[in-house]
Amino acid sequence: MKNILKALLVACFLIQWGCQPAVTEEKKQPNILFIAIDDLNDWVGVLEGHPQVKTPNIDRLAARGVLFANAHTQSPLCNPSRAAIMTGIRPSSSGIYNLAPHFREVALTRDAVTLPQYFQQHGYKTLSNGKIFHSLGKTPDQRTDFQEWGPIGGGTAGHPPAKLVGETHMGNHPLIDWGVYPAEQDSVRNDYKVATWAEQKLSELGQEEDGKPSFMAVGFWLPHVPLFATQKWFDLYPDEADIVLPPAPEDDRVDVPDFAWYLHWYLPEVRLSWLKENGQWAAFVRAYMATISFTDAQVGRVIDALEANGLEDNTIIVLWSDHGFHLGEKGITGKNTLWERSTHVPLIFSGPGIPEGVQTNKPAELLDIYPTLVEWAGLPKKDGLEGLSLVPQLKDVNAPRDRPAITTHNPGNNSVRSEHWRYIRYANGQEELYDHRTDPHEHHNLAADPAMKGVIADHAKWLRPSDAPHAPGRMHRVLEQVDGRWIWENTPIVWEELIK
Numbered sequence: 001m002k003n004i005l006k007a008l009l010v011a012c013f014l015i016q017w018g019c020q021p022a023v024t025e026e027k028k029q030p031n032i033l034f035i036a037i038d039d040l041n042d043w044v045g046v047l048e049g050h051p052q053v054k055t056p057n058i059d060r061l062a063a064r065g066v067l068f069a070n071a072h073t074q075s076p077l078c079n080p081s082r083a084a085i086m087t088g089i090r091p092s093s094s095g096i097y098n099l100a101p102h103f104r105e106v107a108l109t110r111d112a113v114t115l116p117q118y119f120q121q122h123g124y125k126t127l128s129n130g131k132i133f134h135s136l137g138k139t140p141d142q143r144t145d146f147q148e149w150g151p152i153g154g155g156t157a158g159h160p161p162a163k164l165v166g167e168t169h170m171g172n173h174p175l176i177d178w179g180v181y182p183a184e185q186d187s188v189r190n191d192y193k194v195a196t197w198a199e200q201k202l203s204e205l206g207q208e209e210d211g212k213p214s215f216m217a218v219g220f221w222l223p224h225v226p227l228f229a230t231q232k233w234f235d236l237y238p239d240e241a242d243i244v245l246p247p248a249p250e251d252d253r254v255d256v257p258d259f260a261w262y263l264h265w266y267l268p269e270v271r272l273s274w275l276k277e278n279g280q281w282a283a284f285v286r287a288y289m290a291t292i293s294f295t296d297a298q299v300g301r302v303i304d305a306l307e308a309n310g311l312e313d314n315t316i317i318v319l320w321s322d323h324g325f326h327l328g329e330k331g332i333t334g335k336n337t338l339w340e341r342s343t344h345v346p347l348i349f350s351g352p353g354i355p356e357g358v359q360t361n362k363p364a365e366l367l368d369i370y371p372t373l374v375e376w377a378g379l380p381k382k383d384g385l386e387g388l389s390l391v392p393q394l395k396d397v398n399a400p401r402d403r404p405a406i407t408t409h410n411p412g413n414n415s416v417r418s419e420h421w422r423y424i425r426y427a428n429g430q431e432e433l434y435d436h437r438t439d440p441h442e443h444h445n446l447a448a449d450p451a452m453k454g455v456i457a458d459h460a461k462w463l464r465p466s467d468a469p470h471a472p473g474r475m476h477r478v479l480e481q482v483d484g485r486w487i488w489e490n491t492p493i494v495w496e497e498l499i500k
């Protein structure tokens with residue numbers, strides 16, 4: 001009897017064992033496609049920043065993922081913004097506020113494990129082309145963030161023989177130019193070449209059989225100045241007489257503190273007054289939109305290549321811009337402000353498991369990209385990151401987020417953007433407050449209204465008692481106080497010399 005029972009038990013065990021898979025298939029780690037765009041504000045179809053702009057490819061990416069419609073940069077300037085994204089450390093912690101120094105020259109970030117390096121440490125192949133960091137670094141030891149670097153670090157690949165718009169004020173900088181680029185084919189432009197490189201690399205990755213996941217960064221320069229595009233991109237838009245100009249009332253700065261001018265005291269970017277005097281405002285706006293549509297087409301080429309090579313189902317795509325750009329609002333062009341036009345940027349996540357065609361108005365920071373990708377890819381948590389993971393909002397767009405988005409431009413100048421409000425405090429203590437439910441273009445400063453004290457206190461509590469001082473080696477667009485005087489680019493500010 002015992003032998004019979006034993007035989008039955010063995011038979012049951014064999015049957016049960018035979019019904020189990022011989023090997024448990026390990027979940028495949030997702031690839032990362034990291035798409036960066038320079039100087040793109042919210043003039044994107046899905047963000048409704050301009051009624052005439054055409055961005056069908058960015059829009060279709062948003063349709064297959066989550067759009068963070070209230071995302072903001074940590075700094076309205078390329079170098080500090082990108083250093084913060086890639087290291088996970090705020091400008092107000094690192095002291096990197098300007099176009100120099102490189103983050104590898106700064107004590108706090110010298111040995112930082114950047115986002116691609118962290119993925120490389122966890123088995124990823126990393127590669128990059130185009131503008132991802134503000135600069136590639138001066139020495140080989142500063143170019144350790146990717147295993148493979150493409151041939152292009154940024155730029156537009158050439159200028160016409162002479163400036164298309166003629167001489168501009170405030171230095172006549174060669175980058176301050178716009179118009180139809182004198183070439184028939186887009187293939188001569190750097191951003192087109194970056195997209196071609198991405199197509200080739202995605203084809204190679206699609207054929208690899210080693211199972212190693214990839215982190216591929218693709219950086220586009222436009223719509224950074226100069227605003228050059230070939231004729232076909234200008235043809236997407238009406239003639240200048242029918243271009244919709246951004247809202248910029250003559251009295252837009254009447255209730256704005258004078259100190260706001262200090263943040264963009266003297267820059268190569270032209271003022272609105274120059275555009276008007278030279279009949280160039282509509283042409284400037286049209287050129288900006290033409291370069292946006294050109295860049296959007298390059299984004300589309302990259303997404304198409306991802307799909308064509310069978311990588312779509314296991315790739316997380318994140319698309320972002322490093323900061324916004326003014327086109328006449330508040331009387332200026334360019335960035336370097338703490339207002340919506342300069343801080344508000346597109347931020348889209350798409351990929352396996354991410355909901356499709358939804359958006360959230362919860363505030364988000366570009367600083368959040370690092371911890372979000374780490375968590376969503378299933379990597380160990382990275383210590384020392386100052387951003388918050390957006391995974392709760394990727395899983396449920398209504399998930400709460402208590403912390404607002406904070407933007408800093410030179411020490412002591414900060415903006416706090418919550419779901420409905422923007423609060424600004426400058427280094428001299430002057431303030432601005434805007435209610436985005438009733439004033440999306442920030443025309444009415446409510447900071448002096450006694451009824452707003454509670455709102456101001458709720459937002460001011462997120463600011464530090466003091467920001468980190470400028471890092472050694474600071475250069476370009478530097479505002480600092482020396483012996484009680486405010487200094488711009490090593491020259492004392494004299495109010496009577498302001499160019500409006």
